[in-house]
Amino acid sequence: FFFNDTATTEIYTQAFVGSVRCVQETGPGTFSTLGQGSCSNCASGSMCTAGATATCGTGLYQTAGTQEYCSTCPAGSSCTTTAASTCGSGLYSDAHASSCTSFGSTDYATGVQIHRTCPNGYYLDSGHTTCTVCAAGKYCVGTTTAATCPSNTVSPPASSSSSCITIPTSLIIQSGQNLASTMSVCLGGTYRADINTCTNCPSGSYCPDPTINSMTTCPAGSYTSATQKMFCTMCTQGNLCTGGSSNTAATSGYYSSNFQTQAQCTAGNYCPYNHIQFACPYGTYSTSNTATTCTDCPAGSSCTSSTITACSSGYSSAARQTSCNQSPAGTSLAGSLLYSALVACTLGQYSAAGSTCGACPAGSYCPTPDTQITSPTGFFAAASSTFPSMCPMGYSC
Secondary structure (H helix, E strand, O other): OOOOOHHHHHHHHHHHHHHHHHHEEEEEEEEOOOOOOEEEOOOOHHEEEHOOOEEEEOOOOOOOOOOOEEEEEOOEEEOOOOOEEEEOOOOEEOOOOOOEEOOOOOOOOOOOEEEEEOOOOEOOOOOOOOEEEEOEEEOOOOOOEEEEEOEEEEEOOOOOOOOEEEEEOOOOEEOOEEEHHHEEEOOEEEEEEEEEEEEEEOOEEEEEOOOOOOEEEEOOOOOOOOOOOOEEEEEEEEEEEOOOOOOOOOOEEEEEEEEEEOEEEOOOOEOOOOOOOOOOOOOEOOOOOOOOOEEEOOEEEEEEEOEEEEEOOOEEOOOOOOEEEEOOEEEEEEOOOEEEHHHEEEOEEOOOOOOOOEOOOEEEEEEOOOOOOOOOOOEEOOOOOOOEEEEEEEEOO
């Protein structure tokens, strides 16, 4: 040092020399102040280096005197300049900290209170001293809870899980389990009633897609009579299928064309197959509204498809005819209505159309049974005559 002022130079020189002397003569941990003629021991809470003294700074401490340097406040402690105290339960500090801090939800400390953050996939003990890997079937986000997956979710089969997986709608999981490895698929013809159960589709319903968590009732015109069906069966022709498991044959004499309702077979028609009505064919009839067959029109009757009428007197018909025919002149039915009973009149007989055979009347002659001619003047004809006779002389005719 160089000073113009001789007195000042002397003072600083004495102090400098005194400090160097403290180090040289008494060793580290002592100091002297300006103008002090002797060395002093460094006090606790201070450090003395090169004969000078200074108070320990933040995060530093010194418990004993005569120390050259301050010590760093250790992790897990709070420090004043003169002492280090261990952090209490639920508190931590990092090295060089002067005070302890309360644990956050994911913080923990080792036995010496070194601060750590517990990561996702791990969980803390209640004392925040240990970070443990999350077990399979749980999910952990670094807090003190290893939580069970909520409803409709599962944990991945491996450990260290920080989240749960939503169970797909097509899968179920064994009751009491929450691991993804225990999931299984529902089969066709079943539906997922809940996350633990695949239920067979009941009769009357179909389940084509196990990802749909419900059954569907078969619509009208179809049915299922068994369980665990993926599709409905088309209604049998002539049957009634109003939906579900219904598959009932139409009532005899009725028919169903839409699989849902049945109609009565009307007169003039017949219903042999329950799904359609047919018109009665020529020469047959049905008068019933529930006929399954048509009846042949009998001889002696006339028939429409829905009516039957007996032939009038002098008329006849053969079987399966739709109308009656008048018996021709020269023939006779002899009171019958059957065409098979029709006979020709004999010579000397006569019948008009629709009448019976009788003797050709006197005064007429009948050359054929279907012809009656009045005898001309000068002639006469007895009953049953086929030719007229000339009036004899002496007679008038």
